[in-house]
Amino acid sequence: MSVDLNEKIIECLKQLSVKELPDFKITSEMISGINIKDGNVQFLLELNENYKEHLKKITKAAELKVSYLDGISSVTAIPTSHKNLEVKNNSDEKKINGIDKIIAVASGKGGVGKSTTSINLAISIKNLGYKVGILDADIYGPSLPKLIGNYDKPQSDGKQLIPIKAFGLQVMSIGFLVAEESPTIWRGPMVISALTQLLTQVAWKDLDYLIIDLPPGTGDIQLSLSQKANLNGSVIVSTPQDLALIDARKGLNMFRKVDVPVLGIIENMSYFICPSCNEQTDIFGHGGAMKEAEKLGIDFLGSIPLDTEIRKTSDEGKPITEINKSCEQSIQYQKLLKSFV
Structure with missing residues (x-):
C-alpha cells in the first residue's frame, strides 16, 4: 500500500x-x-x-x-x-436476495475450532452439488482469508460487493477489506452495522445455502446478527470438556430465545489418534457434547477428531474437504450434514 x-x-x-x-x-x-x-x-x-x-x-x-x-x-x-440497532423477530426481516437458506455456525467459547468446522461444512455441502456461500462474521478476528488462502480484495459492481470465489464457494469476510495486521477497534453498534451490510450489500448469487461463521460469545452482536440474518437454523460447535459445554449451552439458549432452530451440536477435537501406535487419547474428554445434546433434547450431529491433517490443511489455506474428498476426515465432515442438508 x-x-x-x-x-x-x-x-x-x-x-x-x-x-x-x-x-x-x-x-x-x-x-x-x-x-x-x-x-x-x-x-x-x-x-x-x-x-x-x-x-x-x-x-x-x-x-x-x-x-x-x-x-x-x-x-x-x-x-x-x-447507532443502536433494534432487536426484531426473524419473521420481520425480508429474505435476502440470492440466498435460499442461511445456517449459522456458533460457539459460546473461542478456540473450539468453529471456523475450521464452518469452512469444511460449507465445502462438504458444496460437494453434494449445492451452491454455497460462507460469511465470516468475526469482525475482531476474521479467519476465513487464512483458511482459504486468499486475501484478494472484493470488487464492486457499483451497488454491491462481489464475493470472492474460492473452491466453488462465494466468500465474504471483513478480513478482505482491512489489512491483516490492523486491529479492528470498533464499538458494538458499528460492528453490527458493518456485519449487516456485509450480509445484505453483497451480490450473493443463487445460493442454496449461506453458512455464517459467527464470532464466539452470546452478546448483542451475535443476537442482532442472528436475527437480521433471518436464519433457517444454527449449529453449535464445542469441544468435549465441561468448560466449553457451559458456553455452548448459552449459545443454544440464545438461539432458542429468538426462535432460531438449533439443528444440533458438533463435538470438535473429540479425540486424538496417535499416528504411530493408533491408540486413541481423549485429550479434552470424550462424549460430553453427545450427553449435552441428549440432555437438551437436540440432535448430536457427530464428532471430529483432533487431527494433524485438518490442522495442517487449514493453516495452508487448503481445506481437507476440498483437497482430499475421499479421506476419512472428509467423510466425517460429510456425515455431519445428514440431519440438515
Missing part, C-alpha cells in the same frame, strides 16, 4: 462537502480499513446516526471525490452507521 496515497485519500475525504448537507464533515477518525491494490481503493466510512438517511448520497460523493486522485481506477466506500 502506498503510504502517500493513503494519506491523500484521507485528506481528500476530509475536504468532502455535500451540497444538501452543509454541516457534514468527515474526520480522520471516521475513515478506516483503507486498502489499495492495482489502483482499486476500498475503505470503511463510519457515519453518525444523524446521517443514516443519507448513507447512499454520502457514499457516492466520497467515492467520486477519491476517484479524481491520480493513480486510482475504482473506489468502493463501505458506510457503517453508528
Whole structure:
C-alpha cells in the first residue's frame, strides 16, 4: 500500500462537502480499513446516526471525490452507521436476495475450532452439488482469508460487493477489506452495522445455502446478527470438556430465545489418534457434547477428531474437504450434514 496515497485519500475525504448537507464533515477518525491494490481503493466510512438517511448520497460523493486522485481506477466506500440497532423477530426481516437458506455456525467459547468446522461444512455441502456461500462474521478476528488462502480484495459492481470465489464457494469476510495486521477497534453498534451490510450489500448469487461463521460469545452482536440474518437454523460447535459445554449451552439458549432452530451440536477435537501406535487419547474428554445434546433434547450431529491433517490443511489455506474428498476426515465432515442438508 502506498503510504502517500493513503494519506491523500484521507485528506481528500476530509475536504468532502455535500451540497444538501452543509454541516457534514468527515474526520480522520471516521475513515478506516483503507486498502489499495492495482489502483482499486476500498475503505470503511463510519457515519453518525444523524446521517443514516443519507448513507447512499454520502457514499457516492466520497467515492467520486477519491476517484479524481491520480493513480486510482475504482473506489468502493463501505458506510457503517453508528447507532443502536433494534432487536426484531426473524419473521420481520425480508429474505435476502440470492440466498435460499442461511445456517449459522456458533460457539459460546473461542478456540473450539468453529471456523475450521464452518469452512469444511460449507465445502462438504458444496460437494453434494449445492451452491454455497460462507460469511465470516468475526469482525475482531476474521479467519476465513487464512483458511482459504486468499486475501484478494472484493470488487464492486457499483451497488454491491462481489464475493470472492474460492473452491466453488462465494466468500465474504471483513478480513478482505482491512489489512491483516490492523486491529479492528470498533464499538458494538458499528460492528453490527458493518456485519449487516456485509450480509445484505453483497451480490450473493443463487445460493442454496449461506453458512455464517459467527464470532464466539452470546452478546448483542451475535443476537442482532442472528436475527437480521433471518436464519433457517444454527449449529453449535464445542469441544468435549465441561468448560466449553457451559458456553455452548448459552449459545443454544440464545438461539432458542429468538426462535432460531438449533439443528444440533458438533463435538470438535473429540479425540486424538496417535499416528504411530493408533491408540486413541481423549485429550479434552470424550462424549460430553453427545450427553449435552441428549440432555437438551437436540440432535448430536457427530464428532471430529483432533487431527494433524485438518490442522495442517487449514493453516495452508487448503481445506481437507476440498483437497482430499475421499479421506476419512472428509467423510466425517460429510456425515455431519445428514440431519440438515
